[in-house]
Amino acid sequence: MYVRQLAIAFALFVASDATSLADSAPTSPESYPSPWSSGGPDGWDDAYKRAHEFVSKLTLLEKVNLTTGTGNQADRCTGNTGSIPRLGFRELCLQDGPVGVRYRAGSDRRLADLNSAFPAGINAAATWSKSLIRRRGEAVGAEFRDKGIDIHLGPVVGPLGRDPAGGRNFEAFGPDPYLAGIAVAHTVEGTQSAGVIASVKHYILNEQEHFRGGISSNIDDKTMHELYLWPFADAVRAGVGSVMCSYNKINNTYACENSYVLNQLLKNELGFQGFVVSDWGGQHSSVASALAGLDMTMPGDGVRNSTYGSYWGGALTEATLSLALSQFRLDDMVVRIMAAFYKVGRDTKQVEINYSSWTNETVGPQYWRSKTGNTTVNKHVDVQGDHAELIREMGAKSVVLLKNKDNALPLKKPASIAIIGEDAQDNPNGPNACVDRICNVGTLAMGWGSATAEFPYLISPATALEKQASADKTLFSNVKSSWDLDAARAAARNASTAIVFVNANSGEGYQTLDGNFGDRKNLTLWNGGDELIAAVASVNPNTVVVIHSVGPVLIDNVKTHPNVTAILWAGLPGQESGNSLTDVLYGKVNPQGRSPFTWGKAAEDWGITTLVNSSTPEPQQDFIEGSFIDYRHFDHQDIEPSFEFGFGLSYTNFSYTNLVIKPQDVGPYEPASGTTIAGPTFGGVNFDPESALLPEGFEKVPGMIYPWVNDTDIPDNTGGPDFPFAAHNRSAQAILPAGGAPGGNPELYKVVYVISVDVTNTGEVSGTDIPQLYLSLGGPAEPKVVLRGFDEVALNAGEKKTVDFNVTYRDLSNWDTEAQDWRVTSYPKTAYVGASSRDLRLHVDL
Ligand SMILES: *[C@@H]1O[C@H](CO)[C@@H](O)[C@H](O)[C@H]1NC(C)=O
Ligand SMILES: *[C@@H]1O[C@H](CO)[C@@H](O)[C@H](O)[C@H]1NC(C)=O
Ligand SMILES: *[C@@H]1O[C@H](CO)[C@@H](O)[C@H](O)[C@H]1NC(C)=O
Ligand SMILES: *[C@@H]1O[C@H](CO)[C@@H](O)[C@H](O)[C@H]1NC(C)=O
Ligand SMILES: *[C@@H]1O[C@H](CO)[C@@H](O)[C@H](O)[C@H]1NC(C)=O
Ligand SMILES: *[C@@H]1O[C@H](CO)[C@@H](O)[C@H](O)[C@H]1NC(C)=O
Ligand SMILES: *[C@@H]1O[C@H](CO)[C@@H](O)[C@H](O)[C@H]1NC(C)=O
Ligand SMILES: *[C@@H]1O[C@H](CO)[C@@H](O)[C@H](O)[C@H]1NC(C)=O
Ligand SMILES: *[C@@H]1O[C@H](CO)[C@@H](O)[C@H](O)[C@H]1NC(C)=O
Ligand SMILES: *[C@@H]1O[C@H](CO)[C@@H](O)[C@H](O)[C@H]1NC(C)=O
Ligand SMILES: *[C@@H]1O[C@H](CO)[C@@H](O)[C@H](O)[C@H]1NC(C)=O
Ligand SMILES: *[C@@H]1O[C@H](CO)[C@@H](O)[C@H](O)[C@H]1NC(C)=O
Numbered sequence: 001m002y003v004r005q006l007a008i009a010f011a012l013f014v015a016s017d018a019t020s021l022a023d024s025a026p027t028s029p030e031s032y033p034s035p036w037s038s039g040g041p042d043g044w045d046d047a048y049k050r051a052h053e054f055v056s057k058l059t060l061l062e063k064v065n066l067t068t069g070t071g072n073q074a075d076r077c078t079g080n081t082g083s084i085p086r087l088g089f090r091e092l093c094l095q096d097g098p099v100g101v102r103y104r105a106g107s108d109r110r111l112a113d114l115n116s117a118f119p120a121g122i123n124a125a126a127t128w129s130k131s132l133i134r135r136r137g138e139a140v141g142a143e144f145r146d147k148g149i150d151i152h153l154g155p156v157v158g159p160l161g162r163d164p165a166g167g168r169n170f171e172a173f174g175p176d177p178y179l180a181g182i183a184v185a186h187t188v189e190g191t192q193s194a195g196v197i198a199s200v201k202h203y204i205l206n207e208q209e210h211f212r213g214g215i216s217s218n219i220d221d222k223t224m225h226e227l228y229l230w231p232f233a234d235a236v237r238a239g240v241g242s243v244m245c246s247y248n249k250i251n252n253t254y255a256c257e258n259s260y261v262l263n264q265l266l267k268n269e270l271g272f273q274g275f276v277v278s279d280w281g282g283q284h285s286s287v288a289s290a291l292a293g294l295d296m297t298m299p300g301d302g303v304r305n306s307t308y309g310s311y312w313g314g315a316l317t318e319a320t321l322s323l324a325l326s327q328f329r330l331d332d333m334v335v336r337i338m339a340a341f342y343k344v345g346r347d348t349k350q351v352e353i354n355y356s357s358w359t360n361e362t363v364g365p366q367y368w369r370s371k372t373g374n375t376t377v378n379k380h381v382d383v384q385g386d387h388a389e390l391i392r393e394m395g396a397k398s399v400v401l402l403k404n405k406d407n408a409l410p411l412k413k414p415a416s417i418a419i420i421g422e423d424a425q426d427n428p429n430g431p432n433a434c435v436d437r438i439c440n441v442g443t444l445a446m447g448w449g450s451a452t453a454e455f456p457y458l459i460s461p462a463t464a465l466e467k468q469a470s471a472d473k474t475l476f477s478n479v480k481s482s483w484d485l486d487a488a489r490a491a492a493r494n495a496s497t498a499i500v501f502v503n504a505n506s507g508e509g510y511q512t513l514d515g516n517f518g519d520r521k522n523l524t525l526w527n528g529g530d531e532l533i534a535a536v537a538s539v540n541p542n543t544v545v546v547i548h549s550v551g552p553v554l555i556d557n558v559k560t561h562p563n564v565t566a567i568l569w570a571g572l573p574g575q576e577s578g579n580s581l582t583d584v585l586y587g588k589v590n591p592q593g594r595s596p597f598t599w600g601k602a603a604e605d606w607g608i609t610t611l612v613n614s615s616t617p618e619p620q621q622d623f624i625e626g627s628f629i630d631y632r633h634f635d636h637q638d639i640e641p642s643f644e645f646g647f648g649l650s651y652t653n654f655s656y657t658n659l660v661i662k663p664q665d666v667g668p669y670e671p672a673s674g675t676t677i678a679g680p681t682f683g684g685v686n687f688d689p690e691s692a693l694l695p696e697g698f699e700k701v702p703g704m705i706y707p708w709v710n711d712t713d714i715p716d717n718t719g720g721p722d723f724p725f726a727a728h729n730r731s732a733q734a735i736l737p738a739g740g741a742p743g744g745n746p747e748l749y750k751v752v753y754v755i756s757v758d759v760t761n762t763g764e765v766s767g768t769d770i771p772q773l774y775l776s777l778g779g780p781a782e783p784k785v786v787l788r789g790f791d792e793v794a795l796n797a798g799e800k801k802t803v804d805f806n807v808t809y810r811d812l813s814n815w816d817t818e819a820q821d822w823r824v825t826s827y828p829k830t831a832y833v834g835a836s837s838r839d840l841r842l843h844v845d846l
Pocket of ligand 1: 027220260
């Protein structure tokens with residue numbers, strides 16, 4: 001029903017002006033007070049107790065200092081909070097990004113500083129390997145820890161990937177919430193085990209780059225729970241210390257001041273115990289955002305018309321003194337920050353910050369923007385460890401083999417190979433030649449934007465393959481241009497195998513590349529990729545196509561071309577790109593990648609269009625498709641894709657037998673009940689405004705944000721819309737039926753069925769299979785099937801292993817909007833095990 005209402009609202013929007021839109025546009029309900037953290041399992045209780053002790057010692061100004069960034073580029077990291085010099089507590093350091101330490105020094109230099117460049121999130125997901133994903137999280141965490149970083153700005157599950165053209169999809173783990181949830185949980189566990197706080201982002205519904213700072217993503221409650229919130233629940237259950245709220249609006253309220261998504265969904269229902277930090281510049285109000293559940297603002301400045309240059313800092317001190325912000329809320333903000341700090345062991349694992357984001361020089365200003373505080377800013381600490389091996393392994397294991405006609409692969413000492421296309425080559429100006437990778441020159445191994453790191457080196461496919469060819473005495477040729485079709489044909493004609501390299505890029509929408517404003521403007525290959533493949537395949541009957549892309553591209557013509565014998569998707573593999581690919585092409589690694597998204601035949605097949613034009617500054621995007629994105633949509637509309645979600649070949653074959661279902665004796669699902677503790681406060685607040693004035697003799701770093709007030713005349717701002725009465729109520733609150741612990745009601749995770757299947761390697765070589773469990777939850781408005789389990793099974797030729805899938809209440813449930821809880825519906829349910837979302841080989845009724 002809601003879907004229809006939204007459709008009507010949208011029709012109004014098209015037909016009339018912005019005023020009537022505002023009248024009909026959906027809104028978010030208010031949810032106050034902001035839930036206070038209360039500890040919890042898996043270390044939160046202990047962390048909370050220690051945070052409580054620490055925060056009890058702080059003054060008002062010191063508390064405010066921890067909530068507020070000191071300004072864009074003010075200090076050494078992507079963002080820094082204030083410090084507490086009285087207690088020897090240094091500023092917290094927050095740093096981009098998901099694939100490694102993002103080092104942005106200067107505009108001419110492009111060198112890494114002894115850090116690694118990891119595979120993108122989409123590649124991590126493509127391995128379907130929980131252990132590899134965890135190791136990636138841990139290795140990334142270790143690099144951040146050793147540079148002195150407290151908070152890693154990643155991993156990403158928003159965007160989820162509603163729109164296949166979405167610019168930042170590659171940062172995340174693909175559009176299936178179950179796969180994304182498993183991947184984010186293992187990443188968070190890995191990163192935080194290294195002693196660094198993970199900040200899962202971007203919360204929530206930041207599904208496209210166009211208008212990201214003003215667009216309203218309008219969504220119904222059921223889809224929110226079953227799709228977009230799902231992986232965030234897994235991150236919270238995994239103990240994530242921080243969540244970053246996004247730039248967009250949800251139901252017409254900015255994510256960072258939306259009390260429904262922050263207070264109700266994240267902190268109350270999901271029981272999140274850590275802190276919410278704003279995306280850079282994502283905060284748009286002072287007290288309102290604090291009451292809505294924001295705990296830390298970044299980068300803290302940029303508010304020109306405020307006395308304090310910030311929504312918080314001195315403004316938050318003022319708000320506390322004037323009682324517009326209750327002490328329990330301020331204390332909760334700081335307790336949450338400190339609880340995350342103790343939860344991951346920062347008190348024992350923190351080292352001094354020993355790098356600067358903004359300069360590669362050894363000696364330079366600590367305070368970059370004001371160019372003051374000269375010191376040894378870069379100690380050039382080598383944090384790479386042996387991570388190159390993991391990067392190479394993950395790069396190889398994330399390759400999805402989409403086609404392999406007559407066992408064209410693996411290659412076995414071919415007489416000659418021709419490497420063709422710019423995507424196989426080194427960037428002549430070095431792998432970091434373009435700031436934030438905003439170009440598409442040479443091989444593509446990273447998307448563009450803030451989710452980048454400097455490459456320490458980048459092994460191009462041409463380099464690695466030439467080395468292999470030389471070892472095998474294979475005649476090697478290399479055509480570097482993608483546009484010289486004559487040269488391509490000439491080289492291909494000669495070669496026993498022609499390997500064509502093509503790509504498609506996307507990124508963060510603060511800059512346009514070739515007309516792509518972050519989001520892709522089309523789903524075709526870039527730089528004449530189709531023409532290049534066609535030219536090569538027209539003359540060589542053994543053409544292998546390698547695709548480096550951020551997501552699906554339209555390649556049905558390539559799939560069906562008789563001379564294209566193999567297609568590999570290699571995604572965005574990071575620094576070991578060429579080595580990883582060579583391992584797969586030559587069979588040192590038997591491919592186990594499975595596509596983490598659907599490959600349609602035409603852009604229209606997904607049923608989603610990027611909103612690129614708007615006549616209002618507040619464009620509305622209605623998620624009217626509900627849960628039907630990616631394979632759920634293709635299945636529902638019976639659209640045949642080129643390659644389906646979960647698809648990927650191996651150099652061997654696997655069979656599935658003996659599907660057995662074992663019901664577990666766990667009793668019925670019990671909704672959570674009871675009440676929380678009353679909102680606690682920690683330490684006193686000195687309400688004398690004199691005590692909040694800048695101490696005499698204190699020398700401010702120019703331009704930095706501080707907690708002090710300017711004036712003892714504190715204006716009364718306890719009235720008006722910023723003062724919802726309920727936000728100041730700190731009496732015990734009812735626990736939501738679906739809530740009660742991090743990740744939601746623990747009952748949801750009780751195992752109701754164990755489903756087992758025997759997997760046999762029926763081929764000639766050893767290999768790793770990814771058996772997949774799908775459920776049909778039944779009912780007229782549900783997807784045909786949804787992923788609910790997978791495993792990674794290494795098998796020698798002829799070997800058989802039994803795989804168990806745990807099916808929980810959550811896996812079997814739908815969100816019941818009336819009950820505001822998860823419910824197993826009475827519709828008949830079926831479990832399927834297969835090799836992809838469309839290759840469902842065995843089934844059993846539940
Ligand atoms: C958005 O609005 C719809 C329609 O009023 C409502 O069902 C849904 O719960 C709202 N969601 C959020 C997050 O505000
Ligand atoms: C707040 O943080 C700044 C920057 O680190 C520091 O200079 C200042 O002394 C801190 N203020 C208080 C009251 O601790
Ligand atoms: C900083 O980068 C420049 C190149 O832009 C290089 O010449 C210089 O040696 C680098 N400095 C250090 C200390 O690495
Ligand atoms: C980073 O530098 C600090 C000193 O500034 C040092 O204590 C710390 O050990 C360094 N980190 C590593 C991994 O060497
Ligand atoms: C600053 O400007 C914004 C946007 O124009 C406005 O909404 C806000 O009320 C102003 N704040 C102050 C403190 O004047
Ligand atoms: C800081 O150090 C740099 C590099 O050594 C030097 O060029 C600059 O003049 C110094 N600035 C100050 C304020 O001392
Ligand atoms: C094709 O092979 C011939 C003979 O083996 C060689 O002379 C010629 O240079 C090759 N052409 C290309 C484009 O590699
Ligand atoms: C799609 O966009 C890419 C990148 O901008 C461009 O290279 C390509 O030519 C476009 N495809 C079509 C069919 O226009
Ligand atoms: C396949 O390659 C052969 C050359 O070996 C060529 O004659 C033929 O036309 C090609 N087929 C297509 C469909 O391009
Ligand atoms: C968006 O607007 C531009 C300029 O008005 C126009 O050229 C373009 O075709 C429009 N795009 C879409 C998808 O409507
Ligand atoms: C308040 O302090 C800020 C930051 O130090 C300063 O820029 C501003 O001029 C001061 N305003 C007043 C009214 O004193
Ligand atoms: C399945 O659930 C059991 C407890 O019921 C647990 O011990 C086991 O680790 C779970 N296995 C997986 C793969 O989650």
